[in-house]
Amino acid sequence: MPSAPAPLLSIANGSVLRPDGEIDNVDVHCDSGFIGAVGDGESAGVVIDATDALVLPGLVDIHGDGFERTLMPRPGVFVAAATAVGETRTQLLAAGITTAYVSVTDGWEPGLRSRQSLRDLVAALAAPSVHPQFPRLEIHVRHERGNTDDLDELADWIRDGAIRMLSFNDHTPGGIAMVSGLSELQVKRSGVDRETLERTQQDAIARREIGREQEQVLADAARLAGVATASHDGSSDDDLRRDIALGIDIAEFPMSIDLARRYREAGIPILLGAPNLVRGGSHLGNLSVRDAWEAGVADLICSDYHYQSLLHAPFVLQSLGSPLLDAWHAVSRGPAEAAGFMDRGRIEPGALADLVVVEPPEGSRPARVRAVVVDGRLASLTP
Numbered sequence: 001m002p003s004a005p006a007p008l009l010s011i012a013n014g015s016v017l018r019p020d021g022e023i024d025n026v027d028v029h030c031d032s033g034f035i036g037a038v039g040d041g042e043s044a045g046v047v048i049d050a051t052d053a054l055v056l057p058g059l060v061d062i063h064g065d066g067f068e069r070t071l072m073p074r075p076g077v078f079v080a081a082a083t084a085v086g087e088t089r090t091q092l093l094a095a096g097i098t099t100a101y102v103s104v105t106d107g108w109e110p111g112l113r114s115r116q117s118l119r120d121l122v123a124a125l126a127a128p129s130v131h132p133q134f135p136r137l138e139i140h141v142r143h144e145r146g147n148t149d150d151l152d153e154l155a156d157w158i159r160d161g162a163i164r165m166l167s168f169n170d171h172t173p174g175g176i177a178m179v180s181g182l183s184e185l186q187v188k189r190s191g192v193d194r195e196t197l198e199r200t201q202q203d204a205i206a207r208r209e210i211g212r213e214q215e216q217v218l219a220d221a222a223r224l225a226g227v228a229t230a231s232h233d234g235s236s237d238d239d240l241r242r243d244i245a246l247g248i249d250i251a252e253f254p255m256s257i258d259l260a261r262r263y264r265e266a267g268i269p270i271l272l273g274a275p276n277l278v279r280g281g282s283h284l285g286n287l288s289v290r291d292a293w294e295a296g297v298a299d300l301i302c303s304d305y306h307y308q309s310l311l312h313a314p315f316v317l318q319s320l321g322s323p324l325l326d327a328w329h330a331v332s333r334g335p336a337e338a339a340g341f342m343d344r345g346r347i348e349p350g351a352l353a354d355l356v357v358v359e360p361p362e363g364s365r366p367a368r369v370r371a372v373v374v375d376g377r378l379a380s381l382t383p
Contacts, residue, residue: 006033006353006376007045014050014357017057019346021325028055030353030376037349046378048371050357056328057345058098058354058374059310060336062165062228063140063252063271063302065103066091072112075188081120082127085137092135093380095307096356096369099336099344101140101165106154108146108172108204109197111190115150122162134372134379136354138164138339142232143218145170145211146204155221165339166222167230167252168215168243172205176232176239212242219246228339230271234259243268250300250338255287260297269338270297273304274313274331293317300338301330311369315361 009030015023016038026039070091071084079087085102092100104121107113118141125137141163143154157163170176182201187194222229230250231243240259243251244266251263252271260270270292276282277289292298303310314327333345344352353376359368372380 006030009046009048009353009373009376009378010044011048011050011055011355011357011371011373014053014055016055016347017324017328019325019348021323023054023324028347028355030355030373033353033376035347035349035351035353035355038347048357048373048378048381050370052359053370054358054360055347056096056356056358057332057347057351058135058356058372059096059331060099060333060339060341060345061092061097061303061307061310061331062101062250062300062335062339063103063167063230063273063304064092064097064100064307064310065105065142066303066305066307067102067104068112069305071117072189075185076111076191078112081117081124085121085124089134089137091307093372094369095303095311096358096372097135097303097307097310098354098356098372098374098379099136099138099341101138101339103140103142103167105142105144105169106147107142107144108200109186109190110192110200113144113189115147115153122157126162132375132377134374134377136374140165140167142167142169143215144172144204145175145215146172146201146207148207148210148214151214151217155218158218158221158227159225161225163227165228165230166218167232168219168246168248169232170208170211172201172208174205175208176234215242215246219248223247226340231263231268234263240266252302253286257287257292257295257297260287260292261295264297264299269299269334271300271302271335271338272298274301274309275304275306277301277316278309278312290320293320293322299330300335302335311358311367312361315367 011028029037105113229248230252232252235255251268254260272289317327336345355373357371361367
């Protein structure tokens with residue numbers, strides 16, 4: 001059942017970030033899901049007071065695996081996929097995220113990162129609803145090279161639009177990411193004993209060459225379907241050459257500034273994690289986002305494993321000397337366009353009415369979301 005048309009909605013008295021970087025004290029008027037006017041027009045219908053707050057394009061998160069911690073709040077303890085989706089929506093709105101890619105691993109492990117977990121998510125998001133669902137959710141699949149089973153199923157999800165972004169991964173020793181052995185977390189989240197998981201891992205390693213061939217099949221399917229593709233944790237020249245051959249759209253978390261620079265020289269934008277930026281470094285000792293930003297090789301910021309960090313990231317960049325427009329572009333319009341969405345991430349007539357009202361940080365008080373508008377509808381309001 002289609003939802004009723006969005007009512008007229010206005011955001012009044014706020015400081016609006018314009019596409020040219022100017023910040024104006026004007027009103028924003030939304031009509032039928034789009035921005036109708038900025039500055040001119042009479043407030044009608046729903047009116048949101050943005051006094052002393054910034055009015056900004058909604059955050060666009062194209063890699064957010066915080067969903068895993070909602071789906072499995074403790075290692076080995078599952079929550080139903082539909083319940084986890086509902087809880088995730090609440091977390092996303094609290095962070096001002098209006099478009100989110102729920103990132104799940106299509107892995108060789110059983111348990112949390114199995115194909116069955118992905119099937120459950122696909123089914124949960126496909127379930128019909130008579131109510132508007134906020135924010136906009138898409139599925140981002142992190143496909144493991146060693147998972148060569150059921151290729152047609154994955155390709156069909158890409159072709160029919162169930163999956164809107166695909167990353168190529170290999171989290172086995174000697175693979176793309178620099179990993180070694182099995183962690184205790186992997187064992188616990190898999191639901192099997194260490195010996196069984198070690199055998200499964202060795203089988204995944206043995207299937208690498210088949211997996212490499214399947215990556216090209218999947219990349220071709222994604223290109224035809226208009227689905228964005230990405231590398232993940234690239235660490236070598238071989239990874240770069242493979243990604244160029246596959247025609248990937250985004251490089252996620254390259255391991256060095258030099259490699260990130262070469263991806264950009266190949267026309268591939270760099271996606272890095274907000275928690276790394278906000279904390280001041282990687283918890284794994286990998287490339288620092290602050291260093292990458294300063295070196296000019298960071299383009300896009302995602303929530304990675306912590307949704308709320310995405311809200312704080314642009315203000316950290318601003319404190320490091322970046323104009324707010326550039327900082328906000330990295331978490332809104334930039335990721336949207338990298339994923340193929342040219343209709344959001346800016347406040348101007350004709351753009352989607354996906355907006356967030358944010359009280360900026362002041363002293364020790366962090367930024368706070370006051371209101372979120374998705375598709376011209378009030379999705380969240382905090383007194």
